[in-house]
Amino acid sequence: xxxxxxxxxxxxxxxxxxxxLRGVWQRGFMLLLPLLGFWQTLTLDPGAxxxxxxxxxxxxxxxxxxxSLVFAYIFHLAALLSxxxxxxxxxxxxxxxxMAYAGAAIGAVFAGDLITLFVYWELTAITSVFLIWARREExxxxxxxxxxIVQVGSGVVLLAGIVIHQHQSGSIAFVQLTLxxxxxxxxxxxxxxxxxxxxxxxxxxxxxPEATVTGTVFLSAFTTKxxxxxxxxxxxxxxxxxxxxxxxxxxxIFYAVIENDLRRVLAYSLISQLGYMVxxxxxxxxxxxxxxxxxAFCHILYKALLFMSMGAVxxxxxxxxxxxxxxxxxxxxxxxxxxxxxxxxxxxxxxFSGFISKSxxxxxxxxxxxxxxxxxxxxxxxxALHYLGIKVPYFAFFAHDSGIRxxxxxxxxxxxxxxxxxxxxxxxxxxxxxxxxLPFPVxxxxxxxxxxxxxxxxxxxxxxxxxxxxxxxxxxxxxxxVTLDSDWVYRRLAPRAVRAVWRRVSALQGRYxxxxxxxxxxxxxxxxxxxxxxxxxxxxxxxxxxxxxxLILLGGFLIxxxx
Amino acid sequence: MGGGRKHGVGEASNIRKVFWTLGLLCAAVFVADxxxxxxxxxxxxxxxxxxxxxxxxxxxxxVLAAKLLGRILTRPEDYYDD
Numbered sequence: 352x353x354x355x356x357x358x359x360x361x362x363x364x365x366x367x368x369x370x371x372l373r374g375v376w377q378r379g380f381m382l383l384l385p386l387l388g389f390w391q392t393l394t395l396d397p398g399a400x401x402x403x404x405x406x407x408x409x410x411x412x413x414x415x416x417x418x419s420l421v422f423a424y425i426f427h428l429a430a431l432l433s434x435x436x437x438x439x440x441x442x443x444x445x446x447x448x449x450m451a452y453a454g455a456a457i458g459a460v461f462a463g464d465l466i467t468l469f470v471y472w473e474l475t476a477i478t479s480v481f482l483i484w485a486r487r488e489e490x491x492x493x494x495x496x497x498x499x500i501v502q503v504g505s506g507v508v509l510l511a512g513i514v515i516h517q518h519q520s521g522s523i524a525f526v527q528l529t530l531x532x533x534x535x536x537x538x539x540x541x542x543x544x545x546x547x548x549x550x551x552x553x554x555x556x557x558x559x560p561e562a563t564v565t566g567t568v569f570l571s572a573f574t575t576k577x578x579x580x581x582x583x584x585x586x587x588x589x590x591x592x593x594x595x596x597x598x599x600x601x602x603x604i605f606y607a608v609i610e611n612d613l614r615r616v617l618a619y620s621l622i623s624q625l626g627y628m629v630x631x632x633x634x635x636x637x638x639x640x641x642x643x644x645x646x647a648f649c650h651i652l653y654k655a656l657l658f659m660s661m662g663a664v665x666x667x668x669x670x671x672x673x674x675x676x677x678x679x680x681x682x683x684x685x686x687x688x689x690x691x692x693x694x695x696x697x698x699x700x701x702x703f704s705g706f707i708s709k710s711x712x713x714x715x716x717x718x719x720x721x722x723x724x725x726x727x728x729x730x731x732x733x734x735a736l737h738y739l740g741i742k743v744p745y746f747a748f749f750a751h752d753s754g755i756r757x758x759x760x761x762x763x764x765x766x767x768x769x770x771x772x773x774x775x776x777x778x779x780x781x782x783x784x785x786x787x788x789l790p791f792p793v794x795x796x797x798x799x800x801x802x803x804x805x806x807x808x809x810x811x812x813x814x815x816x817x818x819x820x821x822x823x824x825x826x827x828x829x830x831x832x833v834t835l836d837s838d839w840v841y842r843r844l845a846p847r848a849v850r851a852v853w854r855r856v857s858a859l860q861g862r863y864x865x866x867x868x869x870x871x872x873x874x875x876x877x878x879x880x881x882x883x884x885x886x887x888x889x890x891x892x893x894x895x896x897x898x899x900x901x902l903i904l905l906g907g908f909l910i911x912x913x914x
Numbered sequence: 915m916g917g918g919r920k921h922g923v924g925e926a927s928n929i930r931k932v933f934w935t936l937g938l939l940c941a942a943v944f945v946a947d948x949x950x951x952x953x954x955x956x957x958x959x960x961x962x963x964x965x966x967x968x969x970x971x972x973x974x975x976x977v978l979a980a981k982l983l984g985r986i987l988t989r990p991e992d993y994y995d996d
């Protein structure tokens with residue numbers, strides 16, 4: 352029986368038991384869960400297993416193949432590192448949410464059919480929102496609500512897509528799909544929301560910086576990379592993804608340059624890094640898909656490391672605003688050092704993890720002759736050093752001394768950062784260890800003279816540009832501000848519009864109340880005409896259509912309720 | 915390097931040292947192009963030191979464009995708080 356058990360369920364069931372435990376037992380059990388899940392993953396046989404019969408449909412809860420395994424490995428690793436990082440937290444809600452969230456993401460990765468995927472997809476949304484709400488501030492409450500609406504909305508769109516797709520093709524298998532029909536298009540859109548496609552992305556930079564110190568580390572690992580996995584599973588080689596990915600890689604870095612909240616800078620750079628993976632999935636060759644998986648693996652580690660270091664700063668200094676920080680390396684030398692390692696990894700310096708994964712995708716784009724996309728990726732690679740590799744450590748730990756004197760981060764945080772940093776360097780120095788677990792055989796050598804030297808040229812000259820811009824006072828001053836993004840539509844425009852309409856309606860009602868009553872009477876007659884026993888809308892309609900209407904109604908309800 | 919305030923990472927002499935070290939490193943990797951055979955996908959990649967020039971120009975363009983964008987998109991911190 353245990354050989355059919357999804358490792359994700361171990362984490363979810365374990366998370367449910369956490370509230371029963373206290374103190375050191377609770378913390379010990381929390382650390383044990385990812386290890387148990389990982390152990391279970393290692394014992395799984397390849398192939399489709401864990402069949403569950405439900406309402407006449409056979410669900411495949413466990414599909415074990417190289418693509419699902421590489422994501423399962425990194426998700427377990429991320430869960431363990433995040434748990435170590437959160438050990439000092441005395442808040443059972445966060446522990447339960449974090450572990451259940453990780454378990455849901457792992458369960459989703461092993462899903463062999465779309466219904467199982469949907470269940471875990473929604474579970475990641477419902478569990479993760481508590482990592483935002485656990486901050487217990489009014490601002491995080493509203494942010495969490497927006498986050499939940501978008502995430503659950505993605506699930507509703509996914510369900511509608513699945514139902515329509517099942518109706519049209521008779522299949523619920525979670526396999527390669529083709530865009531064009533309505534069903535797969537909706538599924539693609541649902542994946543796109545979680546993957547932070549352009550315009551659909553603003554939930555990410557809105558919510559991640561508002562989560563708890565430890566919650567953001569969990570959040571940064573799972574949701575978006577689950578979406579990358581889902582895209583790689585169902586839409587590999589879809590050309591549209593190349594352009595979507597290139598856009599994702601490029602536009603957030605302009606925001607990252609002017610953003611003051613350093614955790615929000617990391618959130619924008621997260622979107623940019625996802626863009627590389629989406630390009631890799633879109634190209635769809637073995638090298639590109641290997642690159643996407645490898646980059647997801649490395650990215651989860653160094654992004655977690657960067658969020659960990661900024662979390663430590665937030666915990667100790669009480670802020671992560673570039674305008675208020677500076678000179679912290681004196682008080683937090685270890686955290687500063689780990690942050691620099693994370694920064695070197697994301698900037699893809701030779702001997703750090705980003706160097707051996709990002710370049711696979713860039714090379715794949717050049718191999719495919721996509722020179723525009725290649726140029727965009729080179730531009731964002733140069734930019735990555737700039738807006739993040741230097742900016743984040745510089746404004747937090749160096750720059751001018753803010754006078755803030757604090758304690759170094761707690762021991763468990765330092766331990767989590769140390770292990771993560773070691774992995775970032777380890778993968779950079781021994782890329783073969785990561786290449787061995789990728790979905791396809793790897794025929795790619797990252798350490799060639801050309802690659803090392805050109806990359807150093809790119810990075811050192813962009814560092815020089817930073818130094819020159821700072822020296823001549825051209826670099827934008829870090830200011831307390833918010834930067835408008837596409838969430839402006841539902842945070843400012845929509846509420847104002849609804850309020851204005853509501854005022855108008857109230858005024859009209861006062862004036863034309865009686866006329867309205869007569870109109871309503873007439874409306875009922877019309878409705879009876881169409882919906883009555885012989886009405887045209889009373890006929891039976893296909894279930895796909897019904898699902899679409901439910902989707903529209905739910906979506907409308909959510910928006911109205913939220914506003 | 916800090917808008918004329920007291921420097922944390924070092925005094926002015928230190929900063930000058932960092933600046934010059936960076937400049938020397940850049941010069942070194944720039945010249946390195948003369949000493950190996952570059953494997954390229956696109957013709958432009960083969961030009962001498964093109965990666966360095968590209969990196970420098972890309973970052974300056976990035977920052978200037980972002981500065982312009984900031985002028986349009988930046989709002990006070992309590993913008994959404996009504």
